[in-house]
Amino acid sequence: MRDVLHPRPNPIIAAMYTLRDLDADVILMHGPAGCGFMAARRLEEAGVRVMTTGMQESDLIFGAEEKLVRILKNVDDRFRPGLIGVVGTCASMIIGENLDGAVKKAGVKATVLPVDVHGCSGPNTSGAIRTLEVAAEKEVISFEERDRQKSMLTRATAIERERGLTSREYLEPHPGATKLSVGREIVNVLRRGGKVAVALNAKKETAYGFADTMRAVQYARDRVGGETVHIGNLDPGVGLPRIRRYASNILRDLGEAGVAAPALTGGLDEYPVAGEKAAVALAECNADLRVVAGLPHAVPGLRKEDVLVTDQPRELRNYIDQGYLLSVGEVNTHAEVMSTDRVLFSELGNTIREIVDRGYA
């Protein structure tokens, strides 16, 4: 096993995000008050209430089952939620807290999913898988949906290990190429009458940020000429209701911006396999310049002259070290994608628009 030194997501956070996808009303963290704090802020922006049992030293020593039962009842009375996820943390799971038992004891009206994970229980996707398993057992989702997502998540973990954030011992964050240089490259190809293909292969809500690349390239084409091809994992008929909603919203906004009917490669939670379909579509369209946004490393057969758009500074380091010099960071939208239902204006997108409008290219 290789040591990986940089921080990365863990199963607890993955469980929380999966509960959001399941449209949970409340996520109750059984652990110290600060555990998952930053993720909780983002999730609250997405409309999920996140709460904690706020375990203390004495709770570690004596166990905190009574506290969990009390708080579950309190949450149920106060917010009348339909679906609650109780998520384990390192602290509660290491001392062997019985989440399932506490949930049974509390006997609340809401459907409660006890998710027995902690930070050391495997790759981050193991937290998502555990959540899906409990959701299927409690009939919140079908077993077929659970299995579809499990296979996606297993693929995602393999891709990260082979080509992504866990493929190297340490990845120093990198600012990436400037938006100006990448934007000029794109606009110049169009201006010369060339063909620019944009393949969106994004994970869930992050597509709200990346989809702006498609809008901006289309904007440029409409003003300077050339040809565009749009490819995306935006199938609105795949995944949990929340994920389908994202896809519908994005297709609506793209349509309004003149990006008509992109070639669909799968749903927004299918990026590990949709990447392969994107690769095929990219190969077929024979473009002069290819832009891959979202998780480019999930798209096989990338070329060194491709434009890669990611929201992860460490992924930029990964790409640039491998010789993909037109890798560009879309970092600012990352904070906003959780709470939107419209495609955001991205830095690269706005740079392309500005180049076109002011004739920088």
Next chain:
Amino acid sequence: MRQMAIYGKGGIGKSTVSANLAASFAESGLRTWYIGCDPKSDGSMTLLHGRKIPTFLEQMKDGGGEVVFQGFKGVNCVETGGPLAGVGCAGRGIIVAVQKLAKDHFREEDDALIYDVPGDVVCGGFAAPLRERYANEVYIVTSGEYLALYAANNIARGLANLGVALGGLICNSREVENEREAVSEFARRIGSQLIGFVPRSAVVRECENRGMTVVEGAPDDPQAEAYRRLGRFILENRSMAVPSPMDPEDIRALLREMR
């Protein structure tokens, strides 16, 4: 201050030995602490006329209250306490209690401190008195029976891993044939010594039933003298070494040879 930790197989008599040692130290005028680390919190009862005292961790959880109780001849008795069986983390409890006791309660002028540590060293917490260097000498209570020596050997392995010195083995007799010789030989093999032999005696149970140590309840009995002698040997002991554990199979062979 002499800081001792008493380890050994569950049920071997650590608490009886520890409480009688504490009583003998106190009787000779030493400022003595008895720290019971078993979540059952019953080790100090014979120093306190059968009284079960509130535990350190319970008091901490409930926000305060007395945690040190004066027992026989002024022995300072503390029970760390811990969770009920099957919940929480007893090991974490010992870590927290030991750290806080050292910080807030023990003083420079104290003479002797005895940690009575439960059963086998099942997790890191049970090694806390050693790892944190709160105790700097260890005594292992054992009998001449295989499982007791096997447990003692495991403890020796833990000490070797942690680089902690063993002061010796205390034989709490089960009246096994050639017991003294067997434990003595085992001690030699792991690079230590037999520091004391405590005979089996009915007076121990009789005193316990009255909520007392033998030193208090039957001060003139030879058994009380056995504990006092053990106490003197320990106080005079300067021979400490990090042990080297045996192969468990060799313990069986050793016992077969002794028969």
